[in-house]
Amino acid sequence: MNIELSDEQKVKIRTDWDLYPIMREILLQANKTDLGKEHYSFERDGLMAKLYRSKKFVPGFVQVEQLKKEAQRIGEEIGRREGAKEKAVEIAKQLKQEGVVLDIIMKSTGLSRKEAEELFLRD
Numbered sequence: 001m002n003i004e005l006s007d008e009q010k011v012k013i014r015t016d017w018d019l020y021p022i023m024r025e026i027l028l029q030a031n032k033t034d035l036g037k038e039h040y041s042f043e044r045d046g047l048m049a050k051l052y053r054s055k056k057f058v059p060g061f062v063q064v065e066q067l068k069k070e071a072q073r074i075g076e077e078i079g080r081r082e083g084a085k086e087k088a089v090e091i092a093k094q095l096k097q098e099g100v101v102l103d104i105i106m107k108s109t110g111l112s113r114k115e116a117e118e119l120f121l122r123d
Helices: 007-012 016-029 047-053 060-097 102-109 113-121
Strands: none
Touching: 060 102, 060 113, 102 113
8 A cells, every 4th residue: 555645744744743643645546444343354355564664653752762862971071071181181280280291282282272281280
C-alpha cells in the first residue's frame, strides 16, 4: 500500500496519538476497512513494523530517552573540558611559582597568551 499524506494531514501529526484518525481515513479511502469496523490491525498488516522501522516516526517516550542521553553526553563533555582547563591553570600557576617564563607555560599547558598573561598579572 502506498500512502501519501496531504499537507493538512502532515500538519496534524504531532504525536503518535494523532496518527490513528489519519490512518483510519486512509484505510477507509483504500477500502481496507469500513465505518462499522474500528478494529483494523496495523500490526497484522505489517504497517506498525514499517512505521517503527521508519526514521520519521519516533514515539514520544523514545524521544525523551534520546534527549536525556544526549543531554548527559553534552554535560559530560562540558565537564571534561572545564576540568582540563582547570588542570591547565593549576599547572600554569605551579610553573609560574617555579619562575618558568610565559612562553614555556603557554606551550606546556595549552593556555592562550591572554590566559597565561592574566595569571602573571594576578600577583
